[in-house]
Amino acid sequence: MASQKGVILLNFWASPFGQRVCIALAEKGVEYEYKEEDLSSKSELLLKSNPVHKKIPVLIHDGKTVCESLTIVQYIDEVWSDKAPLMPSDPYQRAQARFWADYVDKKMYDGGSRLWKLKGEEQEAAKKEMIEMLQLLQTQLGDNKYFGGNTFGFVDVALVPFTSGFYTFEMCANLNVEAVAPGIIAWAKRCQERESVAKALSDPKNIYEIVSMEYP
Structure with missing residues (x-):
């Protein structure tokens, strides 16, 4: 250990x-x-x-x-490999997990920040891109409980913190995530039932507060 x-x-x-x-x-x-x-x-x-x-x-x-x-x-x-693994044991599944976590890394933060930094037509373009990203992730999730199937894992850890920004998406860009990607919201709620997630995530309204102060 x-x-x-x-x-x-x-x-x-x-x-x-x-x-x-x-x-x-x-x-x-x-x-x-x-x-x-x-x-x-x-x-x-x-x-x-x-x-x-x-x-x-x-x-x-x-x-x-x-x-x-x-x-x-x-x-x-x-x-700390003595506890339940976050990465799959199968090499192909590990590669897939790394791919989707990398996708989240490259797309979600920049895509989200564009929603509150931009205005007008530029914001609408950013909104369209974010909807496409969310719907692609929803397709990847499918009917699974988590991105790793029935097991909470690497991709879930990578993505779930960004859900605290969904309230800001709605307030700044009129993007209701539940309306465009209900599967992602249902997944986020399942993740938040885990103590590890519930304790780690920031309050969505606190996120909006700091964003609105920086980008009034």
């Missing part, structure tokens, strides 16, 4: 990327020290721990640093 000593997470409360790590740690039952970062005045520890990107989240384990959220989640899955 891997050591749980010296596990530190550098994070910012509203970050969906950091929330992924919180969920993975909770799923594995790992105790850790949480350090909240002020992204306008980053700590020396963060700058030292992630000198390349200077971003959260960063996991520190026994003095060693791991950066980038999907990499961290995979690290957690491999190190």
Whole structure:
């Protein structure tokens, strides 16, 4: 069994990327020290721990640093392998999980931020793209309970933090996710029944508050 000593997470409360790590740690039952970062005045520890990107989240384990959220989640899955795995055992299914988690990484954050940054025709174009993304993910989910079938796993961890932004989509761009991708909302509700997810996700109205302050 891997050591749980010296596990530190550098994070910012509203970050969906950091929330992924919180969920993975909770799923594995790992105790850790949480350090909240002020992204306008980053700590020396963060700058030292992630000198390349200077971003959260960063996991520190026994003095060693791991950066980038999907990499961290995979690290957690491999190190604390005595608990239920987040990645499938089948190589093809693992490859598929990595593909869809990467898709989420490349599309959801930028796509969502465009909804509240842009106005007019540009926002409508961004809205159309987001609807297409959500419906594609809904198709991939199909009738399964989770993206990994009946097992909560890697893709679920990658995507579910972004659901806290759905309220902001509606308020900023009049995009009702339940209307265009009801399967994603039903999946999100199932995920939120898990303690690991419920404790990690930010309140949607708090997310909207910080977005509306930055982009009034």
